[in-house]
Amino acid sequence: MLDLYELKQFVCFAENKTLSKVSEIMHISQPxxxxxxxxxxxxxxxxxxxHGKNKLELNETGLKAVEYARALLADEKNAxxxxxxxxxxxxxxxxxxxxxxxxxxLLPDLSSKYPENTISSKMCSIPEIINDVKNEICDxxxxxxxxxxxxxxxxxxxxxxxxxxxxxxxxxxSHEHLTFKDINGFNCLLKDEIGFWSELCKQKMPTSKFLxxxxxxxxxxxxxxxxxxxxxxxxxxxxxxxxSNRKIIPITDDEANVxxxxxxxxxxxx
Amino acid sequence: MLDLYELKQFVCFAENKTLSKVSEIMHISQPxxxxxxxxxxxxxxxxxxxHGKNKLELNETGLKAVEYARALLADEKNAxxxxxxxxxxxxxxxxxxxxxxxxxxLLPDLSSKYPENTISSKMCSIPEIINDVKNEICDxxxxxxxxxxxxxxxxxxxxxxxxxxxxxxxxxxSHEHLTFKDINGFNCLLKDEIGFWSELCKQKMPTSKFLxxxxxxxxxxxxxxxxxxxxxxxxxxxxxxxxSNRKIIPITDDEANVxxxxxxxxxxxx
DNA sequence: TGATCTTACGTTTAGCGTAACAATA
DNA sequence: TATTGTTACGCTAAACGTAAGATCA
Numbered sequence: 001m002l003d004l005y006e007l008k009q010f011v012c013f014a015e016n017k018t019l020s021k022v023s024e025i026m027h028i029s030q031p032x033x034x035x036x037x038x039x040x041x042x043x044x045x046x047x048x049x050x051h052g053k054n055k056l057e058l059n060e061t062g063l064k065a066v067e068y069a070r071a072l073l074a075d076e077k078n079a080x081x082x083x084x085x086x087x088x089x090x091x092x093x094x095x096x097x098x099x100x101x102x103x104x105x106l107l108p109d110l111s112s113k114y115p116e117n118t119i120s121s122k123m124c125s126i127p128e129i130i131n132d133v134k135n136e137i138c139d140x141x142x143x144x145x146x147x148x149x150x151x152x153x154x155x156x157x158x159x160x161x162x163x164x165x166x167x168x169x170x171x172x173x174s175h176e177h178l179t180f181k182d183i184n185g186f187n188c189l190l191k192d193e194i195g196f197w198s199e200l201c202k203q204k205m206p207t208s209k210f211l212x213x214x215x216x217x218x219x220x221x222x223x224x225x226x227x228x229x230x231x232x233x234x235x236x237x238x239x240x241x242x243x244s245n246r247k248i249i250p251i252t253d254d255e256a257n258v259x260x261x262x263x264x265x266x267x268x269x270x
Numbered sequence: 271m272l273d274l275y276e277l278k279q280f281v282c283f284a285e286n287k288t289l290s291k292v293s294e295i296m297h298i299s300q301p302x303x304x305x306x307x308x309x310x311x312x313x314x315x316x317x318x319x320x321h322g323k324n325k326l327e328l329n330e331t332g333l334k335a336v337e338y339a340r341a342l343l344a345d346e347k348n349a350x351x352x353x354x355x356x357x358x359x360x361x362x363x364x365x366x367x368x369x370x371x372x373x374x375x376l377l378p379d380l381s382s383k384y385p386e387n388t389i390s391s392k393m394c395s396i397p398e399i400i401n402d403v404k405n406e407i408c409d410x411x412x413x414x415x416x417x418x419x420x421x422x423x424x425x426x427x428x429x430x431x432x433x434x435x436x437x438x439x440x441x442x443x444s445h446e447h448l449t450f451k452d453i454n455g456f457n458c459l460l461k462d463e464i465g466f467w468s469e470l471c472k473q474k475m476p477t478s479k480f481l482x483x484x485x486x487x488x489x490x491x492x493x494x495x496x497x498x499x500x501x502x503x504x505x506x507x508x509x510x511x512x513x514s515n516r517k518i519i520p521i522t523d524d525e526a527n528v529x530x531x532x533x534x535x536x537x538x539x540x
Numbered sequence: 541t542g543a544t545c546t547t548a549c550g551t552t553t554a555g556c557g558t559a560a561c562a563a564t565a
Numbered sequence: 566t567a568t569t570g571t572t573a574c575g576c577t578a579a580a581c582g583t584a585a586g587a588t589c590a
Contacts, residue, residue, distance in 0.1 A: 001274055001275050001278075001346075002274055002346050002349070002350070003273070003274070004271055004272055004273070004274065005271050008271075018543085018544065018545090019544075019545065020543075020544065020545085028581085028582095029581070029582050029583080030544085030545070030546090030582095031545090031546075031547080031548095031581080031582070031583085032580075032581055032582070033545095034545065034546060034547090035580080035581090036580095043350070044350055044353050044354070045350065045354055046353060046354055046357040047357075051545085051546090052544095052545085052588090052589090053544090053545080053546095053587075053588045053589070054543075054544040054545050054546085054587075054588045054589050054590090055544070055545075055588090055589080056544085056545065056546095060360055061353060061356055061357040061360060064352075064353055064356045064357075065349075065353045068349035068352060068353055069349070071345070071349070072342070072345055072346060072349055075341070075342055075345055076271075076272050076342060079272070079335075079338035079339070079341070079342055080272070080313070080314055080315065082334075082338060083314050083316060083331060083334055083335045083338060084314070084315055084316055086331055086334045087316040087317075087331040090330055090331060288568090288569065288570085289569075289570065290568075290569060290570085298556085298557095299556065299557050299558080300557095300569080300570070300571090301556080301557070301558085301570090301571075301572080301573095302555075302556055302557070303570095304570065304571060304572090305555080305556090306555095321570085321571090322563090322564090322569095322570085323562075323563045323564070323569095323570080323571095324562075324563045324564050324565090324568080324569045324570050324571085325563095325564080325569070325570075326569085326570060326571095
């Protein structure tokens with residue numbers, strides 16, 4: 001039976017040509033290597049070396065054996081990595097969400113409920129989420145409507161209501177309610193990484209332009225200093241004075257008031 | 271580092287569910303197995319078992335690890351087999367011939383010239399032979415004409431002349447020479463395993479019928495007792511009285527007098 | 541002479557099995 | 566009580582390294 005550690009020495013010899021090199025590299029005495037190379041030969045059951053008086057080299061079969069030895073060692077390394085990855089995946093609850101807000105409460109909830117598990121989350125498009133939950137690539141998906149289909153479990157999680165933040169001196173600031181149609185055409189500031197909301201806004205306000213901001217600080221400065229519209233929701237938290245000179249007006253469209261649903265394949269994760 | 275022998279025990283445990291079964295199957299004491307399963311766990315770096323008080327079973331990761339262990343063991347077995355096969359192929363001179371006669375002298379010649387090598391021979395169709403020599407599936411090919419092409423070496427080996435054996439009282443027995451055309455229409459006895467000769471005869475004597483014999487004894491009896499034509503060549507040897515009441519008449523067609531050529535890819539096998 | 545591989549030899553370790561123990565069905 | 570897995574313990578074998586020998590550049 002082959003010994004993988006000896007194969008490692010064997011491959012090392014193939015790469016360094018002398019046992020003494022292997023000896024210093026692997027911190028094994030030369031006599032031990034001489035013996036172990038014999039073990040490898042015995043395990044393969046064929047002669048692998050040309051024994052010169054003070055020179056050892058691989059014969060043609062030996063060179064072929066090195067190829068297989070390398071493959072075996074790679075397979076071993078891979079097997080260990082795959083098993084470890086699998087083990088980790090068992091201890092990890094993976095969440096994919098269509099928007100960041102529900103994660104803010106769900107992730108802490110999961111952490112305290114399953115303290116032994118790692119929680120991993122990521123933002124995805126809605127079709128991706130449904131697909132990944134179905135294929136068990138992720139454990140829990142969060143989508144902004146009920147799931148149609150009986151192959152997945154579905155439970156209501158939370159509701160998020162979109163409002164538009166209108167500068168006080170803006171023409172629309174007097175309204176108590178607004179619709180996407182009302183604000184369509186006005187240019188808006190928009191944070192990135194807000195999931196499906198960005199697609200929704202672009203779709204519902206086709207003639208508006210959106211200035212997407214990555215940096216929180218930049219965003220706040222622009223909100224304070226510009227007359228561009230921006231958005232908030234019942235989930236969002238803003239620095240104290242960020243919206244001080246703006247009026248927060250609910251958007252009444254159905255699409256702006258979503259109920260997040262958790263979808264999952266196994267009933268074990270409620 | 272994984273130990274393949276321990277993986278074998280691990281797989282055996284997966285298949286037999288208890289260490290005691292593994293113990294009797296593999297002739298290893300139970301305490302040793304307990305320890306070695308721990309080694310496997312350590313090597314994979316993750317927990318693989320559920321330790322009951324007097325029950326040991328694989329956990330989910332363990333089941334996954336078994337899959338990889340099985341694969342590794344199969345790879346190891348395959349690696350050894352492949353290296354041994356390669357070693358054997360290096361020590362084997364493979365010959366493919368279009369006819370048996372040249373092998374009768376070539377194989378002994380090769381054996382004495384390369385006593386350390388095994389000689390392996392087989393009969394093939396001419397296109398197969400050329401293809402196999404080109405692809406180094408065989409070392410030496412024997413074909414009944416010169417090879418057209420400069421990608422293979424070619425050397426003349428021997429000449430074989432076909433004669434027809436006519437019963438003494440047969441109408442054709444008076445001829446000193448004959449052609450395929452002359453004997454076309456007469457039915458013939460034919461040995462099997464004579465390579466391209468059978469195709470040649472059938473092609474050159476389209477209206478004859480051929481009674482193909484597998485057994486040497488049957489063949490001789492039929493030669494003695496029937497008036498069917500049969501064939502011989504300068505290479506063939508027959509029992510003393512087998513052709514006693516037949517006249518051996520050379521066939522003059524070019525195709526009946528062939529010069530065998532050895533073809534080979536490397537100049538190392540002359 | 542320095543580098544290399546092999547052989548010989550003595551030590552140590554770690555691998556194994558026996559025996560004893562604990563727990564279950 | 567019979568079966569199973571674990572722990573403890575002692576022994577043996579084999580694995581290792583040091584030292585010495587042989588060969589070559």
